[in-house]
Amino acid sequence: MKSIEIKDAALKYFTIHGYEGASLSQIAKDVGLKKQSIYAHFKGKDDLFLQVLRDAKEMDLSSTVQYFSSVDSKNPEKALYGYLQLVIDLFQKDEQLKFWLRMSFFPPAHLEKVIEREVTDIEEKERAILEGKFQEWINAKLIIGDAAITPTFAFLSVVDSVLVELVYGNDEEKLKAKLAAAWTVFWRGISHQ
Amino acid sequence: MKSIEIKDAALKYFTIHGYEGASLSQIAKDVGLKKQSIYAHFKGKDDLFLQVLRDAKEMDLSSTVQYFSSVDSKNPEKALYGYLQLVIDLFQKDEQLKFWLRMSFFPPAHLEKVIEREVTDIEEKERAILEGKFQEWINAKLIIGDAAITPTFAFLSVVDSVLVELVYGNDEEKLKAKLAAAWTVFWRGISHQ
DNA sequence: GTCTATATGGGGATAGAC
DNA sequence: GTCTATCCCCATATAGAC
Structure with missing residues (x-):
């Protein structure tokens, strides 16, 4: 085709x-x-661009949905760390995630509104999936349930920091080191001790 | 002028x-x-661009240097959280930090090498400043750990996640919520309990 | 569906008058 | 230092032959 x-x-x-x-x-x-x-x-450049954008969004969302629907729900540590690994794999294996990130960070000005809608949409869906999982884990007392701690947002921040390192993309060792540090501190911060 | x-x-x-x-x-x-x-x-578009780039880098670096040279070293919690606030203020007050981020994430292809050098340079300097501070705090038993590298990278990850939220930039409430979540979990993860 | 030809517009850059 | 005039190149897009 x-x-x-x-x-x-x-x-x-x-x-x-x-x-x-x-x-x-x-x-x-x-x-x-x-x-x-x-x-x-x-129809033209915009049409081509928007079709590429929607394909990339679709791929990003379906990867997340599929991952969390097949993951072991009794083991939050493995499930969450595995998701970070998935993000890294996706980013390195094909270009759709990098494209998606570039366009959600810095959209072409005349398509800003359209893109913002797509970004908000996918963000809310992925946040909802995570929030459901975290609620299960809190109920099962697998992670702490302190009202002052919102683990979903904290984890999404770790995801963001991984994405930043991937976008920089010039240093595999630094990526590993930052991921290890961020993960260690994050996990200590949401576990019972 | x-x-x-x-x-x-x-x-x-x-x-x-x-x-x-x-x-x-x-x-x-x-x-x-x-x-x-x-x-x-x-001399031309590249010359103009590179001068703007160097001004932005200079401003970013000098803000960080100045902040950590005047901050209260006995209070890591205040020092670190204050730095996150500084980053937010800088980003919202003028455009140099946003410009710097855009170009370090997605440089124009023909200037990639030059820009990468500038990015690596500033990153190493800022990491060294933080690592020095963390070593002091570890020695003074104000935070946990034996090596400064882990908390430094973990904190830089929190900074990255704040930057991502600033770049998205469409939701002040979400920025506050994610900052609060990331900070709470980070601080719990590096403090004595 | 792909091509050639063409329209139209804008880009970066240079030469030279003032 | 700023201007007008100009050059050359490449962009998106359309029309119409095959």
């Missing part, structure tokens, strides 16, 4: 150069087409 | 639209000039 090849190439260049820096001729060249042929598959 | 006005406008548009999306004509218009006049002050 040509339109899939076009989206793959578009994903690559949008991720490297951003919306403004990516050109249709570059994308077409990758697929072996002239840039004008893209218009037989997509 | 005209070149300062030009850099201010450039900072604004590079931050909003990125390197590729910002145009010299837009920048010049903001200052009341034609785009050609910019070449009387800067």
Whole structure:
């Protein structure tokens, strides 16, 4: 399917150069087409971009949903640490997560509103999944249930810090060291002692 | 000074639209000039960009240095939480930190190497400052641990998560909630109990 | 669906008058 | 230092032949 090849190439260049820096001729060249042929598959640059964006969002969300629906619910330590590993794997294995991050952090100005809606949507869904899990764990007394501590947000902060390190992306050792430190302190902070 | 006005406008548009999306004509218009006049002050777009970048780096680093040289060393809780507040203030008060973050996360491809060097440089300096402080606090038994590296990286992860929330930037309440959660768990994770 | 040809606009950059 | 004029290049997009 040509339109899939076009989206793959578009994903690559949008991720490297951003919306403004990516050109249709570059994308077409990758697929072996002239840039004008893209218009037989997509209405224009915005249309192509938004389809790539929605694919990336879909992939990100479904990975999270699938992970937490198959994870061992009796072991929060393993479940949470495994999710961090999943995020790292996803980021390194294909470009969709990096694209998604770039566009949610710094969207092209004229598509800011559309993108913000998608970002809010996925954030709320993922937060809801985590909150459900944490509630189970608190009920089962597997983690502390202090009202002053909101473990979902604290864990999402650890996820954010991993994403930042992945975006920097120039130092595998530093990623490991920061993940180990953040995880150790986080886990101590939400466990019974 | 005209070149300062030009850099201010450039900072604004590079931050909003990125390197590729910002145009010299837009920048010049903001200052009341034609785009050609910019070449009387800067060698070209790259030169202008790199000067803005170095100003932003300088500002970021000097804020951190100044903060930790004047902070009360007997009170790590106050010192660290105050630094998070400083980061939030800096981010919201002027655009240099946002510009710096955008360019360190997603540099224009042809300047990637130069920017990476600047990022590594500032990161190492700031980490060294923090590591020194943490070592003092560990020695004084104000926080737990035997090596300063773990709490330093864990705290830098909290900083990263705050930055992510600032970059998203659409929800002040969510920023407060995530900061509170991340901070509470972090502090519990590094204190004696 | 892909191509050639073309329209239209904007980008960065340079030369030279004032 | 700022301007006008100009150059060259590449962008998105459309029209129409095959």
